[in-house]
Amino acid sequence: xxxxxxxxxxxxKTRGQQVTLSCSPIxxxxxxxxxxxxxxxxxxxLFEYFSETQRNKGNFPGRxxxxxxxxxxxxxxxxxxxxxxxxxxxxASSKGTGNTGELFFGEGSRLTVx
Amino acid sequence: GxxxxxHPSTLSVQEGDSAVIKCTYSxxxxxxxxxxxxxxxxxxxLIIDIRSNVGEKKDQRIAVTLNKTAKHFSLHITETQPxxxxxxxxxxxxxxxxxxxxxxxxxxxxxxxxx
Numbered sequence: 384x385x386x387x388x389x390x391x392x393x394x395x396k397t398r399g400q401q402v403t404l405s406c407s408p409i410x411x412x413x414x415x416x417x418x419x420x421x422x423x424x425x426x427x428x429l430f431e432y433f434s435e436t437q438r439n440k441g442n443f444p445g446r447x448x449x450x451x452x453x454x455x456x457x458x459x460x461x462x463x464x465x466x467x468x469x470x471x472x473x474x475a476s477s478k479g480t481g482n483t484g485e486l487f488f489g490e491g492s493r494l495t496v497x
Numbered sequence: 498g499x500x501x502x503x504h505p506s507t508l509s510v511q512e513g514d515s516a517v518i519k520c521t522y523s524x525x526x527x528x529x530x531x532x533x534x535x536x537x538x539x540x541x542x543l544i545i546d547i548r549s550n551v552g553e554k555k556d557q558r559i560a561v562t563l564n565k566t567a568k569h570f571s572l573h574i575t576e577t578q579p580x581x582x583x584x585x586x587x588x589x590x591x592x593x594x595x596x597x598x599x600x601x602x603x604x605x606x607x608x609x610x611x612x
Binding site: 426427428490 | 540588604
C-alpha cells in the first residue's frame, strides 16, 4: 500500500511569489490535514479537509489556502510569500477525521523563501 | 483553543536508562492523546496513543499514562536504545465552535541516548 506522497519535496521561492503544494493520501483515506513545521514552533495545524470540505483552519493568515479533490488528493497554496513562510509543510492522511485516529504523514515539502 | 505544553525540550539519558516526557493540555473535552516520533530527516510516525477512558497503555518498552483530573499525560520509555534517539511530539485534539478538528502538537522533546 503506497504511503502519503507529497510533491515537490524541495522548492525555493522569492518573496511575493506564490506556491502550490500537492498531497496524495493513502488509498481509502478521506481526510487530509496540513501542518507547518518550523524549528521554533514545532508542528502547527493549517487546515483539514474531509470529503472535499474544509473542516477547520488553524491560526494562519488568509494567504494560506487549500482544497481537496474528489479523489481525496489535496493541494495547499500560499500567496504573497514572506520570509517567515520558510518551513517544512507536512500533509497527513487518516481514515476518519484527523483528531481521533492515527495520522499518516508524508515526507513533507521543504519551502525556502528568499 | 487547545493549548499543549511539553517538557523537557531536550532530554539526555544513558543507554539502558528510562526516559519520561510530560505534556499538559488545557481543554477538558480532549479525549485522544497520541505520541509521534520523528527521526532526523524523516516523517513523524505514531508510536502510541491513549484515549480518555483508560489511564495507562503499554506497548513493549513504551507506555503512556493519562491523568484527566490534572490534565496531563506522559510518555515512558524503558531500557532506552540508540534507535530511540529522535524528537517526540505529544498532541491533543483542537476544538472550535464545530467540535474537535485537527490536533494541537506540543513543541517536541529531543531525546538523546548517550552510549
